[in-house]
Amino acid sequence: MKTTTCPECLESFSYEPKILFGHEVFTPAECPGCVTARHMATEKAEQQQEIDRRFGVWNRICPTIFHDTDPDRLPAELRPLADGWMSTDGTGLGFVGLTGKCKTRAAYLILRRYHFDGLRVKPMNATRFGQLCLEKFSDDAQTRGNAIQELQDLKTAKLILLDDVAKERFTERVASELFGLINDRTEWKRPILWTSNIDPAGLRQALGSDKGDPLIRRLREFTRIVKV
Ligand SMILES: [Zn+2]
Structure with missing residues (x-):
């Protein structure tokens, strides 16, 4: 020693x-x-x-207005989900109902739990998604690269939020990108959260039955739809 x-x-x-x-x-x-x-x-x-x-x-x-949501002020159907829901089998959630029902707020509370558990999440609203579908084909290499990267992130993140689905009219390009995304995620059992002001029947109308039917079938099969 x-x-x-x-x-x-x-x-x-x-x-x-x-x-x-x-x-x-x-x-x-x-x-x-x-x-x-x-x-x-x-x-x-x-x-x-x-x-x-x-x-x-x-x-x-997370947009600033969703930073300080009080879970007690959410509709009763959404509160327990915002509080404790985690996907165990790849199944996601769809919140359908009128504006002002705090659907997006509840979804962000779920994303927040995932995020602070160290899981990668990606929220996306309909307007931005539509924009990405165009930018993916931009002449500008950087714009195009960013869009492709963001769309790829949507495929691989542990949990994503598609906010306000069918808020914008679906172009052929948006519908096909959306279908590809949902298809890809469900194949890998990666859950999706989505919100919409219109129910699946309305979605079907917005998409047209040839594009709408397979997409809605997937959403119904792989997300639990909660009406608020
Ligand atoms: Zn010492």
Whole structure:
């Protein structure tokens, strides 16, 4: 055993020297107590950094008006879902009902839980989705690249929100992109949250039956529709 002084706490401590080819190697720089304290401090700092990072990301993806939703003010059907719903088998949720029913607020509360559990989420509203479907074919390489990346993120995120489905009229391009997205996610059992002011019958009308039927079949099969 050798004894040395810890430069951190100035206490002396003993250790078993490791000798290699006649030279001492791996000489401890600090006493075991200080080493442990340093590791714990580093770990705590890293945890705090991760928490800060998650808040930073959340503030970027969640519009400010949805930051301080009071779950008690949600409709009774949505409250327990906002509070505790997690998909266990890839099945998602569809909130259908009139404007002002806090459908989007409830959906963001679910996204928030996923996000702070470390799972990647991506909210998307109908207007932006329509825009991406156009930008995907933009002449500008950066616009095109961003759109393709965002559409890809929608396919792979752990949970997505399609907000206000059928708010905009469906062009052929939007309908086909939406069908591809829903198809892709359901094949990988990745859940979808969606909200709409119109029910599946209305959706079918908005899409036309050739595009609408398979899409609605998928939504019905892979999301639990909650009317509010
Ligand atoms: Zn020490």
